[in-house]
Amino acid sequence: MSRLTPLSGFPELLPAQRLVEQRVIESLSTSFELHGFANVETRAVEPLDQLLRKGETSKEVYVLRRLQEAADGKDAGLGLHFDLTVPFARYVLEHAGKLEFPFRRYQIQKVWRGERPQEGRYREFTQADIDIVGQGELSFHHDVEIARVMVEALSQLDFLPGFRLQVNNRKLIQGFYAGIGAPEVDAVMRVIDKLDKLGPDRTRAQLVDEAGLSDAQAEKCLTLAQIRTPDTSFVDLVHAIGVQDEMLEEGLAELAAVIDGCSGLGTDRVRIEADLTIARGLDYYTGTVFETRLDGHESLGSICSGGRYDSLASDGRTTYPGVGISLGLSRLLVPLVTRGDVRASRSVPSAVLIALSDDESRDRSNRVADQLRDRGIACELAPSPQKFGRQIRYAERRGIPYVWFPGEPGSDQVKDIRSGDQADADAATWMPAAEDLRPIVVSGDSTSEGAPLR
Amino acid sequence: MSRLTPLSGFPELLPAQRLVEQRVIESLSTSFELHGFANVETRAVEPLDQLLRKGETSKEVYVLRRLQEAADGKDAGLGLHFDLTVPFARYVLEHAGKLEFPFRRYQIQKVWRGERPQEGRYREFTQADIDIVGQGELSFHHDVEIARVMVEALSQLDFLPGFRLQVNNRKLIQGFYAGIGAPEVDAVMRVIDKLDKLGPDRTRAQLVDEAGLSDAQAEKCLTLAQIRTPDTSFVDLVHAIGVQDEMLEEGLAELAAVIDGCSGLGTDRVRIEADLTIARGLDYYTGTVFETRLDGHESLGSICSGGRYDSLASDGRTTYPGVGISLGLSRLLVPLVTRGDVRASRSVPSAVLIALSDDESRDRSNRVADQLRDRGIACELAPSPQKFGRQIRYAERRGIPYVWFPGEPGSDQVKDIRSGDQADADAATWMPAAEDLRPIVVSGDSTSEGAPLR
Numbered sequence: 001m002s003r004l005t006p007l008s009g010f011p012e013l014l015p016a017q018r019l020v021e022q023r024v025i026e027s028l029s030t031s032f033e034l035h036g037f038a039n040v041e042t043r044a045v046e047p048l049d050q051l052l053r054k055g056e057t058s059k060e061v062y063v064l065r066r067l068q069e070a071a072d073g074k075d076a077g078l079g080l081h082f083d084l085t086v087p088f089a090r091y092v093l094e095h096a097g098k099l100e101f102p103f104r105r106y107q108i109q110k111v112w113r114g115e116r117p118q119e120g121r122y123r124e125f126t127q128a129d130i131d132i133v134g135q136g137e138l139s140f141h142h143d144v145e146i147a148r149v150m151v152e153a154l155s156q157l158d159f160l161p162g163f164r165l166q167v168n169n170r171k172l173i174q175g176f177y178a179g180i181g182a183p184e185v186d187a188v189m190r191v192i193d194k195l196d197k198l199g200p201d202r203t204r205a206q207l208v209d210e211a212g213l214s215d216a217q218a219e220k221c222l223t224l225a226q227i228r229t230p231d232t233s234f235v236d237l238v239h240a241i242g243v244q245d246e247m248l249e250e251g252l253a254e255l256a257a258v259i260d261g262c263s264g265l266g267t268d269r270v271r272i273e274a275d276l277t278i279a280r281g282l283d284y285y286t287g288t289v290f291e292t293r294l295d296g297h298e299s300l301g302s303i304c305s306g307g308r309y310d311s312l313a314s315d316g317r318t319t320y321p322g323v324g325i326s327l328g329l330s331r332l333l334v335p336l337v338t339r340g341d342v343r344a345s346r347s348v349p350s351a352v353l354i355a356l357s358d359d360e361s362r363d364r365s366n367r368v369a370d371q372l373r374d375r376g377i378a379c380e381l382a383p384s385p386q387k388f389g390r391q392i393r394y395a396e397r398r399g400i401p402y403v404w405f406p407g408e409p410g411s412d413q414v415k416d417i418r419s420g421d422q423a424d425a426d427a428a429t430w431m432p433a434a435e436d437l438r439p440i441v442v443s444g445d446s447t448s449e450g451a452p453l454r
Numbered sequence: 455m456s457r458l459t460p461l462s463g464f465p466e467l468l469p470a471q472r473l474v475e476q477r478v479i480e481s482l483s484t485s486f487e488l489h490g491f492a493n494v495e496t497r498a499v500e501p502l503d504q505l506l507r508k509g510e511t512s513k514e515v516y517v518l519r520r521l522q523e524a525a526d527g528k529d530a531g532l533g534l535h536f537d538l539t540v541p542f543a544r545y546v547l548e549h550a551g552k553l554e555f556p557f558r559r560y561q562i563q564k565v566w567r568g569e570r571p572q573e574g575r576y577r578e579f580t581q582a583d584i585d586i587v588g589q590g591e592l593s594f595h596h597d598v599e600i601a602r603v604m605v606e607a608l609s610q611l612d613f614l615p616g617f618r619l620q621v622n623n624r625k626l627i628q629g630f631y632a633g634i635g636a637p638e639v640d641a642v643m644r645v646i647d648k649l650d651k652l653g654p655d656r657t658r659a660q661l662v663d664e665a666g667l668s669d670a671q672a673e674k675c676l677t678l679a680q681i682r683t684p685d686t687s688f689v690d691l692v693h694a695i696g697v698q699d700e701m702l703e704e705g706l707a708e709l710a711a712v713i714d715g716c717s718g719l720g721t722d723r724v725r726i727e728a729d730l731t732i733a734r735g736l737d738y739y740t741g742t743v744f745e746t747r748l749d750g751h752e753s754l755g756s757i758c759s760g761g762r763y764d765s766l767a768s769d770g771r772t773t774y775p776g777v778g779i780s781l782g783l784s785r786l787l788v789p790l791v792t793r794g795d796v797r798a799s800r801s802v803p804s805a806v807l808i809a810l811s812d813d814e815s816r817d818r819s820n821r822v823a824d825q826l827r828d829r830g831i832a833c834e835l836a837p838s839p840q841k842f843g844r845q846i847r848y849a850e851r852r853g854i855p856y857v858w859f860p861g862e863p864g865s866d867q868v869k870d871i872r873s874g875d876q877a878d879a880d881a882a883t884w885m886p887a888a889e890d891l892r893p894i895v896v897s898g899d900s901t902s903e904g905a906p907l908r
Binding site: 022093104110377 | 499552556564803
């Protein structure tokens with residue numbers, strides 16, 4: 001078998017790393033379901049014209065063709081989806097007659113982009129999206145709800161570093177740029193979006209050169225973009241710049257409502273801020289916009305982004321507005337697990353290895369295993385009747401905490417191989433310590449066993 | 455937005471159908487983990503030379519190319535995997551240094567084949583595989599284990615019709631064909647594999663014409679292929695044909711061990727049989743082989759197949775033998791859920807809809823929701839303060855069983871909208887009936903609520 005070097009951009013996890021990912025997906029799913037979000041999966045492929053309808057060639061779509069069609073070079077006209085928003089919009093239109101609106105869904109799936117791989121950027125990666133979509137209309141309070149649900153879900157992942165949810169509003173910034181008399185609102189937004197990279201001086205210059213602003217207008221835009229508050233005090237700071245615009249006021253009120261609505265969720269680890277730099281580039285948001293930065297991992301960029309679309313989808317007659325947020329699960333997790341910052345407490349589900357005295361006693365060991373499994377205790381048999389010392393090392397290498405020694409009826413024993421404690425045990429009643437029942441997620445740098453994720 | 459007709463061969467589920475699939479995946483995962491199988495996911499793509507190395511063009515591989523490469527027609531040299539065995543073999547070789555052997559893994563992922571879609575055959579579908587792989591060697595008893603684990607996992611899916619696990623052994627049939635002096639053992643196997651389609655007469659003719667057997671030899675092969683027993687009595691039936699061969703005896707002993715090992719698992723619904731027709735076509739099995747038929751759905755073919763490979767993978771120095779079995783989850787579920795034979799008890803996770811008196815009381819309703827969620831009860835708020843009758847219909851359309859009416863402190867009420875019963879309730883202590891806590895899988899033809907899957 002040849003070509004066994006890893007494919008760049010297609011990260012694969014070892015079993016103990018995958019366990020972390022499984023626990024995170026379980027935890028996120030539980031959080032989303034507690035808020036009434038139903039799970040949906042869409043097919044991996046979409047017609048190419050759908051994938052490219054916003055001119056998204058920058059996403060580097062992977063195009064499919066069937067091998068049998070190689071000769072004539074025909075494509076199936078299909079590409080792999082590069083996000084979960086385009087397929088969800090199509091799903092809503094295709095199945096609208098069978099869905100109930102407002103429709104809440106979460107979707108956790110792989111997506112593919114043919115981009116050049118780099119840190120935090122993969123060619124295959126998993127996203128976790130939540131969206132609420134209405135038929136014809138969708139009340140603003142769902143913007144607050146989406147923010148709350150994602151903050152709650154992220155807060156449950158207690159092995160994560162702290163994070164900042166940065167909220168802004170397109171109406172606010174577009175209204176502001178219109179209010180100062182900018183000749184081209186989109187051009188201003190494009191320049192401001194690069195503020196982090198360019199720094200204030202070059203941004204100011206580009207606002208004048210590329211967006212056609214006067215020095216005074218550019219200065220006001222920079223002042224706006226530098227406003228960042230953990231509460232609604234941004235409203236007074238914006239008013240102090242002295243720009244009058246109706247859409248600006250609407251945006252200010254909406255952003256204040258999101259920040260107010262999330263105020264109970266903030267902690268030392270979790271901060272929710274109004275951050276007036278955030279614009280979400282060229283994406284087609286029309287109101288609230290979100291980004292999320294992980295403390296100490298700012299180079300990853302935003303790990304969780306989204307916002308309000310007045311038209312997530314439309315069939316020409318009916319428009320479906322939506323608000324959603326998308327968590328870059330791989331971008332978040334792959335660096336943490338491959339560096340070993342977080343890991344599973346063992347590499348297998350088994351809590352117990354059932355020892356084997358000789359091949360003839362396999363049935364006896366199997367009966368013990370069946371009794372434990374009936375009560376939800378994962379276990380496996382030693383593969384062969386080696387010396388007990390070797391069977392214990394078999395368990396040790398996998399992180400299995402207990403070894404069970406079947407004996408004569410009534411004389412079974414179980415050993416905690418970490419402490420060496422060994423005691424009589426009955427397979428009909430014995431339970432491992434609660435934290436040993438399933439593998440748990442622990443910090444790589446701690447020797448403690450950590451706490452199980454919800 | 456154009457092209458909203460479904461893509462043939464790419465089935466998509468509505469939320470209530472997807473709930474059934476989620477529960478099935480949860481149940482299978484629990485069963486596999488109780489037996490110590492660790493979950494793994496492999497990337498969706500493999501180098502084309504890996505995908506085609508067994509001449510598997512019949513699987514109709516989808517080839518990828520990046521859109522930016524369109525001009526020069528270059529391919530990325532990658533294709534989508536058409537099963538989970540090829541990628542798992544590659545995963546084992548690539549990560550062998552970091553895995554513990556024997557390595558037990560389960561893998562539940564989508565696979566893609568460009569075949570012509572038909573009933574039970576899709577272009578995108580989900581498989582659930584379990585395999586045990588050794589480094590250099592793998593004891594035979596794992597063949598018994600694999601059969602037991604999959605039978606136990608399928609038995610937990612109590613909404614399924616009954617099923618038959620059909621077991622055979624390549625050594626048995628190859629040894630038998632060699633023992634009668636067949637000039638070309640593989641040719642005999644290819645013909646016998648079509649017995650179901652051809653019937654005995656045409657099979658007999660092809661055994662003579664295509665496999666070069668005498669009439670007497672052909673007759674013996676037909677006699678063998680028609681042996682099917684629910685116990686180890688097949689051994690005597692085979693011996694009665696009077697063929698002597700060492701490999702035949704080895705195969706008989708192995709098959710008897712699998713049938714014996716599974717004898718405790720049989721029920722009226724679940725039958726485990728020695729079926730000497732089963733050969734698994736051209737796949738590279740070397741011992742035990744499995745197929746599974748669903749009662750009343752025989753036209754679906756085998757929903758769950760596998761067997762023993764003496765060489766699942768090899769890097770030239772070390773050989774990795776394996777035994778595994780693959781469940782065609784989509785083939786099993788998509789017809790059942792799209793016909794409505796099984797369904798979820800509701801289309802959303804929410805057990806409770808919190809009613810809304812007016813927009814000012816949203817905070818009050820949110821506090822009730824938070825209290826319920828803290829205790830694991832999924833709920834959602836009514837989206838707007840309509841008349842209570844309309845809010846109740848909102849719940850009804852989604853199958854949400856309870857509506858909560860927040861009142862003055864201490865005077866909340868909850869209504870079971872199925873019975874109409876309404877009573878005082880405290881959000882800090884109230885619990886729904888246990889079977890209402892999460893959506894459950896029910897038979898489409900029954901009005902009863904069924905039992906939750908494990």
